[in-house]
Amino acid sequence: MATFIGIDLGTTFSAVANLDDTGRPAIVANRDGGNITPSVVEFRAEDDVLVGEEPRKSLFISENAIGRFKREMGGSKTYEVDGRSYTPTDLSALVLKKLKQDAEAALGPIDSAVVTIPANFANEARDATLAAAKQAGLEINHIVNEPTAAALYYAYKSGDELSGTYAVYDLGGGTFDISIIRVEGQDVEILAANGVHRCGGDDFDRALHALISAKYKSTVGEDLDSADFSVNDAEEEKKSLSRRDKVIVRVARQNIEITRIEFEESISSLITQARLATESTIDEVDLSANKLTGVFLVGGSTRIPAVERSVRGIFGKDPISTANVDEVVALGAAVYAAYKGDRSKLNAIQKKTIEQIKVDERTAMCFGTIAFDTQRNESYNSVIIEKNHKIPCSVTEPYYTLSDDQTAVDISITESRAPEKDPTFVKVIQKGELKLPEGRPAGQEIKVTYSFDDNQIMHCKFLDTASGREEVFALSMTQNSEPIESEIDKFTVE
Numbered sequence: 033m034a035t036f037i038g039i040d041l042g043t044t045f046s047a048v049a050n051l052d053d054t055g056r057p058a059i060v061a062n063r064d065g066g067n068i069t070p071s072v073v074e075f076r077a078e079d080d081v082l083v084g085e086e087p088r089k090s091l092f093i094s095e096n097a098i099g100r101f102k103r104e105m106g107g108s109k110t111y112e113v114d115g116r117s118y119t120p121t122d123l124s125a126l127v128l129k130k131l132k133q134d135a136e137a138a139l140g141p142i143d144s145a146v147v148t149i150p151a152n153f154a155n156e157a158r159d160a161t162l163a164a165a166k167q168a169g170l171e172i173n174h175i176v177n178e179p180t181a182a183a184l185y186y187a188y189k190s191g192d193e194l195s196g197t198y199a200v201y202d203l204g205g206g207t208f209d210i211s212i213i214r215v216e217g218q219d220v221e222i223l224a225a226n227g228v229h230r231c232g233g234d235d236f237d238r239a240l241h242a243l244i245s246a247k248y249k250s251t252v253g254e255d256l257d258s259a260d261f262s263v264n265d266a267e268e269e270k271k272s273l274s275r276r277d278k279v280i281v282r283v284a285r286q287n288i289e290i291t292r293i294e295f296e297e298s299i300s301s302l303i304t305q306a307r308l309a310t311e312s313t314i315d316e317v318d319l320s321a322n323k324l325t326g327v328f329l330v331g332g333s334t335r336i337p338a339v340e341r342s343v344r345g346i347f348g349k350d351p352i353s354t355a356n357v358d359e360v361v362a363l364g365a366a367v368y369a370a371y372k373g374d375r376s377k378l379n380a381i382q383k384k385t386i387e388q389i390k391v392d393e394r395t396a397m398c399f400g401t402i403a404f405d406t407q408r409n410e411s412y413n414s415v416i417i418e419k420n421h422k423i424p425c426s427v428t429e430p431y432y433t434l435s436d437d438q439t440a441v442d443i444s445i446t447e448s449r450a451p452e453k454d455p456t457f458v459k460v461i462q463k464g465e466l467k468l469p470e471g472r473p474a475g476q477e478i479k480v481t482y483s484f485d486d487n488q489i490m491h492c493k494f495l496d497t498a499s500g501r502e503e504v505f506a507l508s509m510t511q512n513s514e515p516i517e518s519e520i521d522k523f524t525v526e
Contacts, residue, residue, distance in 0.1 A: 034143040034377030037135050038181065038365025039128065039170075041147055041161065043102040043206025044233055045332075046071050046127055047359055048135045049366035051378075055385035057185065057363040062134040068358055069134070071205075072099040073126050075113045081525050083130035092262040098123055100234055103206050105164075106156030121160045121167070128168035129525045143377070144171040146369040148361050151177040151202075151209045151396055152227030155447055155461050155507060158488075174372045175488065178202055179211035180222055180393060181364030182330040186352070187218045188367050188385070196325025197223070197317075201310065201343055201351065202361075204331035205233040208306045210313045212324075221392040224316040224420045226449075228305045233267070233333040239298040240273075240290070241266035244281055247288045260284040270295070274335050296338040303342050310346055316420060322348040329353040330360045393423045398451050399482055399490065400458070402444040403431055413458045415451045416482045417490075426483035433468070433476040441466040441478055443503060445492055466494045466503045 033053075037060065040047045045068040048060040059067045064085060074087030074097040090097035098111050101120040110117045128147070135142055147165050149158055158175065165172040179200040187194055194215040202209040208231040214221040241263045245256040261283045269290065272279045278291040314321050327343060329351045334340065343351050354360055370378060371386045378386075400415040416429050433441065443464035452458050468476070477497040484490050495502040 033379055034374060035139050035141065036366070036369035036373040037139070037142055037145045038176075038362055038367070038369045039131055039145055039147045039165075040178070040181070040359075040362035040365060041102065041124060041128065041149075041164075042068075042071055042204055042361075043100055044071060045069065045205060045358065046131055047362035048131050049359070049362040050135070050139060051366050051370040051382050051385060053379065053381070055379075055381035057188065057366040059359050059362060060135050060138050062131075063137060067356070069127070069131060070099070071102065071124075071127050072097060073123050074098075075116075081126055083127055083525055088264065091264055092258055100206065103230060103234075105160040106154060106158070119160075121164045124161065124164035125167035126525055128165055128170060132168055132170055133525065142170070144173055144369065144373055146174050146176055146365050146372065147172060148178045148181050148365050149175055150207045150227055150229075151179050151211060151225040152207065152229060152449075154397070154459070155490075174368070176365060176368045177209075177211070177222075177225065177393070177396070178204075178361045179209045179213075179225060179330065180220070180391065181362075181368055182328060182360045183211065183213045183215065183220050183222075183364065184218075184367050184371075184389070184391060185360050185364030186328050186354075187215050187220050188364075188389075189354070191217075194325075197319065197323075198325050199310070199314070199321075199327040199347065200330060201306075201327055201334065202330035203232060203306060203333040203339060204361075205333070206230070207232050208309065210306070210310045212313055212317045212319070218388045219390040222394045224313050225394060225396055226309045226313040226316075228309050231302050231305050232331070233270075234263075235302050236270055236299050236333060236336065237263050237267045239302070240270050240295055243294060243298045244269075244283065244288055244290060247290070248283055248286060251286055251288070252284075256283065270336075274337060292337070296336075299336075299338065303338055306339075307342055307346060321346050327351045328360075329357050332358045393488065394420045395423060395425075395484060398448045400446045400448070401431075401480055402442075402446065402455055402460075404434060406434070411455055412453045413446050413448070413455050414453075415448075416480060417484070418451060419449070421484075423484045423488065426481060428479055428481040431478045431480060433472075433474055433478065435474050437471060438474065438476070439468050439470055441468065441494065441496075443494055445505065445507065462492070462505050462507060464494075464503055464505065466496060467501065468496055469499050469501075472498070 070088035072087040074082045101123045104120040200211040209227040211225040212223045248256045281288040399417040403414040445462040446458040448458040479495045481493045490507045492505040
């Protein structure tokens, strides 16, 4: 029997789950017995790395401890430690390597895994996540959006009882995601998804740390030393403020009182960002919030009372949550891993768990190409696949050469969160050139086809209709499927 696992690779904490022998998704505890593992890496002696709780204690204090790097996935940022440079992909690979080792210790060899990503991750960040998984030695054939995984778990848990249109409100350690889904039993269809890239528990921790730092300075006239009180310490006080109206923080022999009201005021702009993203997503599906059947909570930051009040205010109803909102994404990813895996390797009970499941995804971005408007004499971004287009899909648009004896067409594949026409407001994610035959008049048809398969891989074809010449690109997670040269394999991860 095969072992398929789902991994929630989080900004602050990560988790692993599998579909157990009884057909139930279950969290796989790490070697310390914990259900979640801090996404923190600490470099010790040469080629020796710690991942998890011990490094978390050194975060923001030791230069050798690094966390929160998920936010930089797909970007150019690097981290320097002892003369070596590490990318967010490298660091994520070390976390995934630790999760893989812990899962193997509990379950035996892992056949394949599914890793989750925020719904608003750009193409580069998705590719970087896959590259990290491959560096970690995981057999990865699929990724899944975090709200989709959460919705799948809620649908599984409720059996055939769910019916209607729901919101998935996912506020985790680093990002906020909101999805509107239609559920009939265990048939999950994503209707729309949006998010805020830097809005989560880490931001709340920093806001509270800044509040405490300001009070400390006004009391003693000196700046707060992170060795006396770090962002990690602020995280613990934040958790207390979810249960209490005020806390007394002991900092370098000083008592600093912080009330829940003060903390909530310090994070009000972040909660407003989440509310605005939620309201715009509801508008995209042409519904009113109070007409939704329900709202599912995902992520540890949804425990904050101000967040719960905001959710009630938006939707006009009490949200639905499980006993542990930190584990929902990993549990759903485990179901998805079995759903996408080789079903012949599942036992009869596991097969029964997933036989009724169906998941329909939507595109998270608009995708287009740069074209030329001859009437306005200017370039513009021509959207080919709209955001929230159902996957799988295929869309073809015709374009035409501009001049006689034109021998090439410049290719630009663009990505944007909204259907922008101005080229300055879109990101070019792939460039190329289509060579054309000589000696032809202007007006030759160039057919451009963009298609998404059900694994969120986008295929782009630029075809010269008359000659049959074409350029084809495959974007998303198979684009960089070969592991990047890295020293990660040399490290002993504990």
